[in-house]
Amino acid sequence: xxxxxxxxxxxxxxxxxxxxxxxxxxxxxxxxxxxxxxxxxxxxxxxxxxxxxxxxxxxxxxxxxxxxxxxxxxxxxxxxxxxxxxxxxxxxxxxxxxxxxxxxxxxxxxxxxxxxxxxxxxxxxxxxxxxxxxxxxxxxxxxxxxxxxxxxxxxxxxxxxxxxxxxxxxxxxxxxxxxxxxxxxxxxxxxxxxxxxxxxxxxxxxxxxxxxxxxxxxxxxxxxxxxxxxxxxxxxxxxxxxxxxxxxxxxxxxxxxxxxxxxxxxxxxxxxxxxxxxxxxxxxxxxxxxxxxxxxxxxxxxxxxxxxxxxxxxxxxxxxxxxxxxxxxxxxxxxxxxxxxxxxxxxxxxxxxxxxxxxxxxxxxxxxxxxxxxxxxxxxxxxxxxxxxxxxxxxxxxxxxxxxxxxxxxxxxxxxxxxxxxxx
Numbered sequence: 234x235x236x237x238x239x240x241x242x243x244x245x246x247x248x249x250x251x252x253x254x255x256x257x258x259x260x261x262x263x264x265x266x267x268x269x270x271x272x273x274x275x276x277x278x279x280x281x282x283x284x285x286x287x288x289x290x291x292x293x294x295x296x297x298x299x300x301x302x303x304x305x306x307x308x309x310x311x312x313x314x315x316x317x318x319x320x321x322x323x324x325x326x327x328x329x330x331x332x333x334x335x336x337x338x339x340x341x342x343x344x345x346x347x348x349x350x351x352x353x354x355x356x357x358x359x360x361x362x363x364x365x366x367x368x369x370x371x372x373x374x375x376x377x378x379x380x381x382x383x384x385x386x387x388x389x390x391x392x393x394x395x396x397x398x399x400x401x402x403x404x405x406x407x408x409x410x411x412x413x414x415x416x417x418x419x420x421x422x423x424x425x426x427x428x429x430x431x432x433x434x435x436x437x438x439x440x441x442x443x444x445x446x447x448x449x450x451x452x453x454x455x456x457x458x459x460x461x462x463x464x465x466x467x468x469x470x471x472x473x474x475x476x477x478x479x480x481x482x483x484x485x486x487x488x489x490x491x492x493x494x495x496x497x498x499x500x501x502x503x504x505x506x507x508x509x510x511x512x513x514x515x516x517x518x519x520x521x522x523x524x525x526x527x528x529x530x531x532x533x534x535x536x537x538x539x540x541x542x543x544x545x546x547x548x549x550x551x552x553x554x555x556x557x558x559x560x561x562x563x564x565x566x567x568x569x570x571x572x573x574x575x576x577x578x579x580x581x582x583x584x585x586x587x588x589x590x591x592x593x594x595x596x597x598x599x600x601x602x603x604x605x606x607x608x609x610x611x612x613x614x615x616x617x618x619x620x621x622x623x624x625x626x627x628x629x630x631x632x633x634x635x636x637x638x639x640x641x642x643x644x645x646x647x648x649x650x651x652x653x654x655x656x657x
Contacts, residue, residue: 254445255285256423265297265330268460270304276450280314286442287315290338296329306380309337313435319422320347332394336380339431341412342422343403349411350400370396387411419447465554465565468505473573475499476523483527510554518549526581536582543578550574603644603652613638620654629654
């Protein structure tokens with residue numbers, strides 16, 4: 234009787250225990266950057282704290298930064314909780330840095346209709362010389378072979394993914410032992426990994442995920458904001474807006490608003506640049522272009538400084554991000570660079586044109602407007618006398634000849650408060 238009662242209690246408690254199991258899910262959709270690495274590390278800490286059965290990283294990425302990739306891979310390899318990297322949903326891919334992250338998981342999974350691979354070194358700014366290309370390729374190949382060996386996965390394909398940009402489908406990845414599972418969705422994945430024994434630095438663990446409670450850990454609003462800011466195109470646009478704001482403030486002192494907005498944009502841009510592989514020669518060229526534009530406002534160079542600033546800005550923008558790493562997938566789109574440079578050049582050329590036109594035009598205010606005007610002599614004089622010009626009486630001076638009273642005169646110049654005239 235006691236044995237029967239014990240079995241009944243176990244039958245009641247075991248399903249309840251299985252339902253109490255938790256699985257944490259992280260969504261990484263975009264480039265791999267410092268924000269993504271911090272997000273994954275925070276997710277691992279939460280999974281450990283909550284004693285979750287596993288942490289699932291739902292991945293869709295074209296690649297990312299080398300340093301961030303290494304941080305993520307190290308965090309996954311050292312994680313005390315099982316990490317499942319799931320390339321999903323349908324249509325997603327794990328490219329470049331995503332290959333390293335997927336193969337680093339305790340369990341690697343993909344949805345049908347996804348692909349993985351193409352991790353060959355790529356230079357975004359200029360073509361690498363053969364020696365440098367071989368160097369970075371060998372480094373990346375050794376890195377991915379180390380990961381594959383650690384997880385008992387196909388090292389040959391991993392090496393080819395780096396050296397020859399090999400890319401394969403989810404079915405091919407399963408056949409080649411690149412991944413462990415092909416799952417339609419998250420429920421299918423949790424059913425298929427249920428009961429698997431995973432070895433972590435903290436010991437072995439048997440997964441109980443079939444009826445586990447699924448909890449998605451979202452990025453915080455700060456992480457979402459920073460994730461947008463570290464996009465190279467956004468960082469470049471912020472930097473240009475910041476420079477525009479400061480230029481307007483210098484050009485029109487006291488406007489305040491452009492200066493405040495410009496300062497905020499500059500600070501945010503420099504934060505983003507801190508997380509990106511910035512080429513300081515490119516940044517110096519951009520700053521130098523701003524100096525040339527400022528001098529154009531203050532110095533009459535008839536466009537020479539503005540042309541120099543435009544060339545400097547274009548070269549600096551193209552050189553701004555370096556790409557010395559085989560895993561880095563960051564660049565500023567030329568569709569952003571060219572319009573920004575064109576708008577800047579157009580603005581300053583407009584200012585120059587207006588300035589030259591203003592110098593050529595006759596003054597429309599003050600006493601200078603009298604030059605060329607026709608007036609009438611109020612008295613006879615051969616040196617100085619009074620004349621009426623535009624309804625005003627002026628002291629006039631004639632250098633040669635004589636002017637009769639009531640005679641028409643023409644203003645040829647001005648000497649302080651005396652008009653220089655000649656008879657018409």
